[in-house]
Amino acid sequence: MFVALIVLTPEVISSRMTLFFRFSIKVRWCLVLLLAISGLRPVICQAQSNADTALVAPAPPLLRHSALPADTARISHRLPILAGGLALSYTGLVYGLSKSWYTGERTAFHWFDDSREWKQLDKAGHFWGAFHESRGAVDMLRWAGVPDRKALWYGGFVGFLLQSPLELLDGRDPAYGASAYDLGANFLGSAGLIAQQLAWNEVRIMPKYSFRTTRYAALRPNVLGKSVGEQHLKDYNGHTYWLCADVAAWLPQESKWPKWLQPAVGYGAQQMVYNDPATNAILGLNDYRQYYLSFDVNLMRIPTRSKFLKRVFYVASIFHLPAPALEYNSRRGFVLHGLYY
DSSP, X not given: OOOOOOXXXXXXXXXXXXXXXXXXXXXXXXXXXXXXXXXXXXXXXXXXXXXXXXXXXXXXXXXXXXXXXXOGGGHHHHHHHHHHHHHHHHHHHHHHXXXXXXXXXXXXXXXXXXXXXGGGHHHHXXXXXXXXXXXXXXXXXXXXXXXXXXXXXXXXXXXXXXXXXXXXHHTTOTTSOBOHHHHHHHHHHHHHHHHHHHHHSSOOEEEEEEEOXXXXXXXXXXXXXXXXXXXXXXXXXXEEEEEEEOGGGGSOTTOOSOTTEXXXXXXXXXXXXXXXXXXXXXXXXXXXXXXXXXXXXXXXGSOOOOHHHHHHHHHHTTBOOOEEEEEEETTTEEEEEEEEO
């Protein structure tokens, strides 16, 4: 990752900072849109009746604990509903953004290099969002009866396709611009989902996200957020992105390893009130990176017959749960947290 930061005037920093935080809202709205549709459907199909599954032999599972039978009889009515609902919802989202977020002066489309800003936490968010949007899209297509391999390739790049057009709106903003690095992070998120399916036929390394409130939001509440809800979207100091490994998937069935237990590595950063080191220094701040070693609970591995809980676990699997963690940073070295979230 890049270490150097771009030195900007406070006025330009404030403008660009506000635009960067639009990213958080855009990614999470896209993800909520997909999970609201897909989070309920994949788990329902685990409870198909014997009469239903007898019609057509079930296809090999693509996503563990969310495999859907390739019931072609349902394609005729499920796929148009899925495609139409997603198209209308996404069109409304983009139109709403164009009328609410992007209401100022417009310029000719241009590019902007943001690779050195925010310790690349915004790029981690792009990756996380695209991965889970693609994951949800694959499950939705399988629920609609699309064969496994087609569902993988058609749905696998949905995260990239959903997030990337928003760069067209950013590209015409005079204070910002389209980001090739955002596009790259979008692509890697979708490609990460596809690669795991091709390698293992399931997700074994799950990107997750966690948030905690920080003292920095009070220093710039208009930018970092006034309420907890706003800080959840805007305060990068409180964001941590994780990669959680499903160890049980690599072990034999007779292994004593708890199937729900996942080791996790995390990444975050602190003291980012301004993205300019000189301006931060006036406040006595000097931004730095944080690295974590922890564990997580794989909710999808918890056995339950409750359809409701299965739906909740599917959606909640994108978040890292509070747990003890070992942190390393260049300021304090190793720090042990009794409960980190």
